[in-house]
Structure formats: structure tokens, C-alpha cells
Amino acid sequence: MDNISQFSFILVEIFGLTVSFILYYTTFKSHQKSSKNVEIFVMSMFLVSVFGFLAIYIDNYTLFISFGNFFASLLALFHFREEKVFSNSSFLKYLIAVSIVSIPFGYSNIGDDILYLNTLSSTIFILISINLFNLFIKVRNTNILFFALTYFILGIHSLVFYYIDGYHISKLLTYLVLFYILLRNLNETDSQKKELRNFYKEYKRAIEHGSIVSKTDKNGLITYANEGFIEISGYSENELIGRSHSILKDSETPVDHYNDLWKTISNGQIWKGTLRNVAKTGEYFHVRIVIVPIFDKSSYISEYIAYREDITELVNSQRELKDIHNRDSLTNLGNRYKLFSDLVLKGDTLLALVNIDSFKEVNDFYGEDIGDEIIRETGEFIQRKVGRYKFRVYRVQADEFAIIPSQFFPDIKKFRAIIVNIIEDTKTHKFILGNFEIFINVSAGISSGKGKKVFKRADIALKTAKKNKVDVLNYSPDLKIEEIYESNLIWTRKIKLAIAEDRIVPYFQPIYDLKEGRATKFEVLMRLITKDGRVISPFSFLDIAKKSKLYFQLTAIIFDKVVQEMQRYPNYEFSMNLSSEDIMNSSFIHYIKKEVKKLNIGSRLIFEIVESEGIENFEEVDEFISWAKSAGVRIAIDDFGTGYSNFTYLIKLEADFVKIDGSMIKNIDTDKNSRAVVEAILQFTKRTEMKVVAEFVASRNIFQIVDELNIDFAQGYFIDMPRASIDEINKTLNL
16 A cells, blocks of 8 residues: 555544544433434444554455454444344345355455455445335435435445445545534434423423422422412412421322322322312312322432312312202202202112192292292291101102101101101191291102102102092002003093194294394204194103103104204204204114205204213214214203203213203392302303303393303393294394
């Protein structure tokens, strides 16, 4: 090797050594896993450079450099195999290719050894480059393209080394491409780090200001609390640091709840849930909480961080709503809904239904105000009489009360004796109301059993007692209740005849858009028209229709007639009631889907889900809801607030509209509690962007309050009553 060639070799290898050493050290210091391929590549080049540099001072330098190229290619090959860049089949192909290349060199001299090593190195480098080119085509990552190009140059370099004295020029080109790749990779890494730091900073600031945050060490001792946590807990930062969260522990929360929490996070998993905590002032607050374990470099838990959301207002609103809808507003007793809830929980029990005789005449004679006072005082009187027995009293409808034991009470004879005494005492009790002294009589029916069955039996016993003018009657299968069956048969015949004579019709009640100042929607209500022209609401015949298997026929008739109205009035939307039974009827739903698709009316159709608390298996209605959404049909929840669980149903049913139950709206101008609950519901719906309809808007005063509360729609007799004709409604609309 002449002096000039030796000098150029030295320059190239010094450049390669310096660049590869500096860049490898830089990538190593960066601790970036994404630079692993770069590190291996630099190590390969460093190895080639070392061998190349030392070879300058060794007599048989070509063999030495050939070994360097070969070791570098093997390092790259096995690295990519370990990183699973290559599949098992690709790796097998490499081995086969290397084996084939090795065949001609089975018996060779030293010169052939040099050619053999360089041929193997070239084969491996070029096969790696081909594989990386294929990978680039799939993922379109330019770094992979540059790696593929560089490995290809290395492959060519290994071949030309044996034949061309100026091979170090190709090696220099390889170093330059490598240098460009590494600079590009490091710049991208620095940019990503900077973006990540900025994102983390903004994310942390958002969490700090928007959440209630605390951190603890691995033993559960608080090491950090943000302002939100300090404010809600009532403790200062000094009082919190170094103490456990047990200072906020609610003694009524089951221990298993906390055990589950600790078991989850101790195993390195995230725990999510809700907790009731106690502030320093002794007040309760409720939080939705996420606790995340934080790991150190050795993958051991070093601390925990907890993010909380204050849901106290929502929980209190739900509790108020539950209390209001479990309680009769006139007597402050449990209502019908509360009774049925308790009956489900109690299992076998005794029940007495007590009804005021001839209350309609009392109400008509003395007036509704006196009638309300009689109801209230009768409830108080019954409650006083059964108080020592720890019985529960409910008002189940206008003039009817229910009594059940709060604890297991097996003696039905003793229970009957207590009820008889109440009735006898009621007969002699003088109700003094203003200038009136009023006496009343009551009747009772008694039964035993479970759930709704015990109520139905008591109701049969009560009706039989009143019919036979008996004060108290126990239910028995031998009771003569033929009149009930006879009545059902009569109504079944009436319904069938009404269907045959086309006397099942829709009535329409306008839904007034308070933003636009006009009626934009109509609720569809089923009516039966008698032969003499009287209008009968479905309250009188719907249960019988279900028992006689005529219900779905009625619903289909109404749907067909609504479709006709939709075609006559293309500028209006129509809201139709569907029960859980309707949704579960596959043939009926199939018919609806077909008609909606054929007539393209989905965008003007709203389905009001009634009796949503009766839906037990939401998975079975998912398909219907999904179809409705895809067809443009919107979903409304009727009578929202009549059940505590309606909040859950709202989310599960993906409601677009919420119709607030009329029992709250009709008292909103006189009852602060009703207004407070309505306002709480509005806060909930605003978060979920659901539209709200206020039902039972019966006066201008209520209408104005509904408008002030920024409710979206109003419906009720103040706007207009249900009518058979939309044209008639447009003529008589009060607004």
C-alpha cells in the first residue's frame, strides 16, 4: 500500500471511528429505546472501523478487514432477528443463502478465504437491505429507508473491497449516510421530547386545576395534596402531609370496599370507583376516584396518585329525587312506587289495603281542599295506630293506603286483628276541619305473598269487601271474583270491535319549542272511540289488551296512522310511545324498521321509551337503539324522575330527549323541592347535551317558570289538550 493510499485509509477510518464513537455515546446517553436500531448500526460500523484501522498496520490487512466486515454483518443480522424485524421464514432464508454461498469455498486457500468472508458479508448486508426495503414499503418510515440504503452500500462495499483499491470511498459514503441518519434521528427524538414535556406540563396543569389530586408513598401516607383536595377535605396541607387517607374514612362504608381498593392498587392495577368521605367539619362529600400506582426504574411501586371528581351535588340530587319519588307529597308517607320497591325486597309478607268509603262524595260535597285534609289526617291517624307495631304505611292512590310489617310478622290472624281495630277506631274518630266535623268509614283487604302478587290479592280482597259491604276481608282463592273476569271479557270484546270498526285512533298533543316560539313536534296518544262517540284513554283498556294479546295489534294500528299523518304534515316531527314489550317484539320491530326505511321518515320520528324501569336486560334492546340511531330516529325517556334508576337508564338508552315527569312540573310554582329537583335534572342533562321537555304545563305561571329555567320544550293543557286533528290544534293553540 503506497503512502497516499495509506493516508486516505487512515483518514476514512479515523472519521469512522470518531463519528461512530461520538454518535453511539450520544444515543446511549439519550436512553431512547427507539434508537436501539441506530445503536446496533453504529456498533457495527465501529467494529468495521476498528478492524479497518488496525488492518493498516498488519501485513495481511485484507483478511483482517474481511473478518471485521463479517462480524459486523453477523451482529446486524442477529440483532434484527432478536428484535423480530425479520420473521422466522426470512431468517431461514438467510441461513440457506449463506449455506449456498459457502458451497464453492469448501476447500480453498487464503485468498479464497478473504473472498468467502466478504461474499458472506455482502450477502447478509444486501439481504438485510432488501428486508428493510420491504418493511419501508409497509410502514413508510424514512429512517428505515435510509437504513436499507446504508446496508445496501455496506454490501456493495464488502464486494468491491476485494477487487478495487478505492473501496474506502464507498466506506466513506456509508459513514456519511450513517451520520445523516443519526443526526435526523436525534433531532426527531429531541423534538419529540420537547413536545412530550410541553404536553405533560399542560396536562399536569389541567389536572391540577380541574381535579382533586393527592399522592401517597407506597405505605399510603400522603406526600402531596393540591388545592382542590385541601379545599374539599377541610384540612390544611400540614395536617394532611404524612397522614393516611383514613382521616377521611366513612365508618359506614364496608371494610371490603377498602380491602378491594388496596388489593387492586397493591397488585399494580388501577382502581376506579366512588367513595363517600368525611371532611374535617364532619360533612360528607362524594367523589368519583381513580387511583394509579407509580413505578420506579426497578418496576417496584414507589407511590400512588389519586384523581378525584366531586360528585356530591349529583349524589345529593339523586337522593332528593329518590326521596321525592318515594314519598307522597300530600301525606309525606311512602308512595306506590316505594311500596312496590319494598315488597320486592321483603319477599314473603303481609299486606293490608285500606280504602276510604265513598270518598268521591266527600270530596264533591266538602271540596278538594277539605278532601286533601281528610286524606292527610287519615294517613296520620293510621300511622299513629300502627306505630307501636313498627308497621309501614303508604299512600298508594287518592283515597287508598297500604300497611305492611317492617319486620317478619308470621301471624296473619294477629295482623288482621290490628287492622280491624284501626277500622273500628276510624269509624268513631271525629275529623274537625274548619267548621266541619266529619266521620268516615274505611274498608280493608288483607293478603299474604310476594311482590306484586300480594298487592293484587289484597286489591281483589278489598274490592270484594267493598262490594259486599264488609269492613275487612282476607284474600282467598275461593273469593267470588267472577265480576273481574266478566269485566275483562267485556273490554276484550270492546277492543276487538273497535279494531274491526277502525275506532282505535291517534290523538296529538303539541310539544312547544320555547326557543322557536312554536309547536314543532306532536306526541301521539292512543284513544278508543266508543260507538256513542266517547273518547277512552288507554288507561282503561291497555292492561286488558296485553292480557288478551291485542296490545301489539293496537300499537301497529297507531304506528300506521302516525305514518299517514307524517306524510300529510312533512314539517312536523312525531313522538310515539314504545314500551319495553314493544321493543322486545321482534315481528313488530321488524315491521317498523321496514316502514321507516321505505318511507325515509327516521329524521322526523321520536320513540318515547315508557316504563323504562321495566327493562331488565339492556343487551336485548341495544340492537334496537343502534338501529334507531343509524336510521336517524331519536330516543326520548318518558316520565323521567319516576324512578331513582332513571339516571342510569338515560345513559344506557343514549337518550336525545328527557321528558320530566309531570308530578314535578305541575307543582314547580308552589313547591321549592320540586323546583330544586328540576334544576338538578337540568344540570345533569346539560352535561350530556340532552334536550328537555316539561310535561303537565297547565298554567301560564308554570309556563313562564319553565321558560325562565331555559327548558327546551313545553307540553301540557296550557298549550293545548290532545286532539284528533293537527289542523284543529293549529287553530286553537293558546300561544
